[in-house]
Amino acid sequence: MTGELLIDTIDVYTQFGVGLTHDGLRGVVQYPALKPFDSFSWAEEDGIDVDASAPVFAAREVTINFICVDTDNVGALFDLLSDGSYHVFNFDVIGKSYRLRLDTQPTKTVFYPLEKFSLKLIEDRPYAAAIEVDSSDPTYKVMGDYVYSDPVNLGVPAQDYALDTINLSVFGLRVLAGTFDSVYRSPDVKPNLVQNIAGVRGNVYGSGAVRYKEKDATLNLLLKSPDLATFWTNYEAFLYKLVQPNLRILYADYSMTDISCFYKSAQINRFELVGASVWCEFSVMLCFTLFRRAGAIVLLGSELTEFIESEDSIYLIDTQNAI
Numbered sequence: 001m002t003g004e005l006l007i008d009t010i011d012v013y014t015q016f017g018v019g020l021t022h023d024g025l026r027g028v029v030q031y032p033a034l035k036p037f038d039s040f041s042w043a044e045e046d047g048i049d050v051d052a053s054a055p056v057f058a059a060r061e062v063t064i065n066f067i068c069v070d071t072d073n074v075g076a077l078f079d080l081l082s083d084g085s086y087h088v089f090n091f092d093v094i095g096k097s098y099r100l101r102l103d104t105q106p107t108k109t110v111f112y113p114l115e116k117f118s119l120k121l122i123e124d125r126p127y128a129a130a131i132e133v134d135s136s137d138p139t140y141k142v143m144g145d146y147v148y149s150d151p152v153n154l155g156v157p158a159q160d161y162a163l164d165t166i167n168l169s170v171f172g173l174r175v176l177a178g179t180f181d182s183v184y185r186s187p188d189v190k191p192n193l194v195q196n197i198a199g200v201r202g203n204v205y206g207s208g209a210v211r212y213k214e215k216d217a218t219l220n221l222l223l224k225s226p227d228l229a230t231f232w233t234n235y236e237a238f239l240y241k242l243v244q245p246n247l248r249i250l251y252a253d254y255s256m257t258d259i260s261c262f263y264k265s266a267q268i269n270r271f272e273l274v275g276a277s278v279w280c281e282f283s284v285m286l287c288f289t290l291f292r293r294a295g296a297i298v299l300l301g302s303e304l305t306e307f308i309e310s311e312d313s314i315y316l317i318d319t320q321n322a323i
Contacts, residue, residue: 006090007080016077017069020093021116026268027063028091028098029280031239032126033265034058039289041213043190047290048214052262054135055142055243060123062100065107071115078102081119089121093273095228098123142243143236151234154225161219162251163241168221171238172230176220176281183252183259186293187215215288216264223280231278242284250286261286 002013004020012018035058039050068074081087081102090097100121108117125132129144154172161168161175161183168175190213193206225231242248242263250259263286270281302308 004091004093006092008087009090010080012077016073018066018073018077019068021065021067022272023270024065025091025094025273026065026271027061028096029094029235029271030060030062030268030282031242031266031284032057032060032123034243034263037262039214041190043192044209044211046190046212046292047187047260047288050247050262050289052247053245054140055245055262056135057126057142057243060126061103062098062121062123063106063118064121065118066116068115068117070113071110072113074115074117095232099125142245143240146236146240148240149233149237151237152230154230154234160253162253164249165251166241172223172225172234173238174222174224176222178220179218180254182218182220183250184255184293185215185217187212187288187291189213212292215291217261217286217288219284219286220269221282221284223278223282225278225280227276228273228278231280235280247289248286250288259291260289262289 002011005012035056037050037052037055039048041048068077085101086099087101088097089100100123103120103122106118106120108115110116127142127144127146129141132144133140135142151171153170156169156172156174159168159173159175161179190211192208195204197204223231223235225234247260247262250261251257252259263284265285267283267285268280269283270279272279
């Protein structure tokens with residue numbers, strides 16, 4: 001545990017006997033969320049119109065799980081965290097440092113002399129640039145001074161989803177169970193005019209066309225990396241693509257559908273260092289601005305699993321209409 005975490009150059013295990021639990025780093029590596037975009041919902045149309053031209057990160061909440069070999073030393077750690085708002089947390093075990101401030105202590109359990117506890121810390125300015133500019137400035141970059149690097153090929157087979165024509169396997173990502181259900185769940189219906197009149201049974205509902213709201217969908221993902229450097233290259237490259245200005249297009253292979261969407265937030269479900277390798281299971285929440293379930297279309301294909309095209313190579317053949 002020595003050298004795992006330094007706070008303002010102080011090794012917290014050497015000084016206080018405080019170390020990270022096996023799942024203590026989950027909150028540290030979690031992507032920041034984006035601040036909400038301006039949007040408008042038209043009653044007569046599905047979905048929403050969104051201005052996603054200037055994405056900006058919200059403050060990031062970082063919850064860390066600790067264990068202390070002597071509960072009497074925990075107070076000294078709080079003294080350190082209370083001598084000023086901000087402190088530099090150097091997580092040498094993952095090669096990252098962050099400027100954080102203490103917010104709350106969500107949990108505390110004492111098994112004398114041991115103590116297990118968690119701290120919620122706030123990173124007020126995720127990916128802040130050395131010279132910050134407003135999001136309206138032409139030089140503004142949502143990830144600050146981060147420099148994009150192409151993801152490392154991890155030999156992951158093609159997945160059923162792509163982001164802006166880039167298959168998720170390019171980032172070394174595997175799509176996990178639950179993603180399909182979340183993506184293809186129907187959005188909620190936009191209500192028509194509802195009148196609740198005293199003395200009249202039930203409601204008077206304005207009949208008419210059914211329109212659907214926007215909806216949130218969760219991609220459950222796994223990134224297995226042989227080392228930390230590769231992990232950060234691929235993990236941050238994926239975030240970079242997610243938070244570029246304007247809407248993203250998620251391609252879903254099952255329905256051959258392009259879905260207009262934008263990134264909202266993320267959550268780490270499991271993060272473990274196994275020797276030099278990294279195992280990271282995480283969920284990314286996207287907002288689908290326009291989505292409507294439709295009936296299946298059956299297209300004519302060959303034994304080579306290729307679609308059969310018209311002679312001019314412009315059209316595919318819908319077998320339902322061809323019969």
